[in-house]
Amino acid sequence: MLPVFKKSGQLSLTTYKSCVGALAAGALLLASTGCEKIVDLNLKTSTAQLVIEGNLVDDNQPCQVSISRSANYTDTNTFEAVRGATITLADNAGGLETLRETATPGRYLGATLRGVPGRTYTLRVETDGAAYVATSRLPAPVVPFEKLSTQLSAFGTDNIQAVVDYTDPAGKGNSYLFRQYRNGKLNNAIFVQNDEFTDGNRISQVLRTRSSSSTDPNELDKLKAGDSLRVEMQNIDPGVYEYFRTLTLILTAGGAPTTTPANPKSNFSGGALGYFSAHSRRVLTIKVP
Structure with a gap:
């Protein structure tokens, strides 16, 4: 039996990573908020999954990537940082760079490539003999916040x-x-x-x-x-929108029971959780x- 996560639209990868073990056991059950009932939960554990959070913004700052491993529902909110990954960022204008790991474990930083509206960026992460690739286009024109x-x-x-x-x-x-x-x-x-x-x-x-x-x-x-x-x-591009839209379905409670994706729709290949977003x-x- 799966837990009901009453997050009311509060989307947090920290929350999500702590729940991924329970979500992997099957479909998420959404319950109405009209009453509360204490139930005994029979939660299954699952293998920790790679979680990648990558962002490249049009603010003249380099690409930032965080890599960790998901935790089971019964674990504390401590997520294992992934060290020693090889991360490359390329754009469709011929740019290519390798991100370096910072003093903060699991956090990687670019150096030369910047976010330019209209360009498409590809982030490749290699760790433990596996590769994970995501592509994101920084939308153009940038829509003004009026x-x-x-x-x-x-x-x-x-x-x-x-x-x-x-x-x-x-x-x-x-x-x-x-x-x-x-x-x-x-x-x-x-x-x-x-x-x-x-x-x-x-x-x-x-x-x-x-x-x-x-x-x-x-x-x-x-x-x-x-x-x-x-x-x-x-x-944001449509792929990143779809990631956060499906994450909303998972973490938002309310209405009649329904079936939602077990994981949000990541734009990474290879089975990694998370997203890579090039955005304004x-x-x-x-x-x-």
Whole structure:
């Protein structure tokens, strides 16, 4: 029997890696939040899997990659860093570099290649005799982040929500990811959007955190008047969007029982978990009124 993970949209690879052993046992069960029931869980263990998190941004910084191994549900939130991997990054303009491992175990850093809108990048990771490859295109043109504001939720006068405004360019295939910071602290939630039904429109999107006493008992993510609110808007490619979309299905509880993928759809070949994302980053900051 599998556990019910009530994450309410709070997407975290740390959370995901600690649950992967349980997820590997079968389909995830989603339950309604109307009541709670104490159950005995018969969790199976599974072989640790490689987890790769790679990012290349159009901010004139080099590529950053973290490699670790997943933990079983019953393990502590300590993930084994993978040392000594060989990682190369190439672009479709003839660029090629080998990333170096930093003083932080499992963390690798590029040197020369930078994120350029319109270019396609290929990240290759070799470790323990196996190779894992992912390709990501940094979208072009970069869609401007036009406005950040707040509004009160219709479900509670003390529930303040961020609102982002941008204009989607004509032509389907644009995808976006938003991260929210309250007083400099990153909110656990990740918000993903594409233009399947909004192609070419001006968008005003509410970032609904659904913060509650169970998901955020200390109200660290709950916006309040006077807070500093920072939101990061990323233009991501469709493969990265699909990864975070399927991760949302796994970590979001609610509604009738349903079947979801056992793992999010990674853009890495070879069976690795995680993702490689070449994307733009635009940031706006306001004071919550």
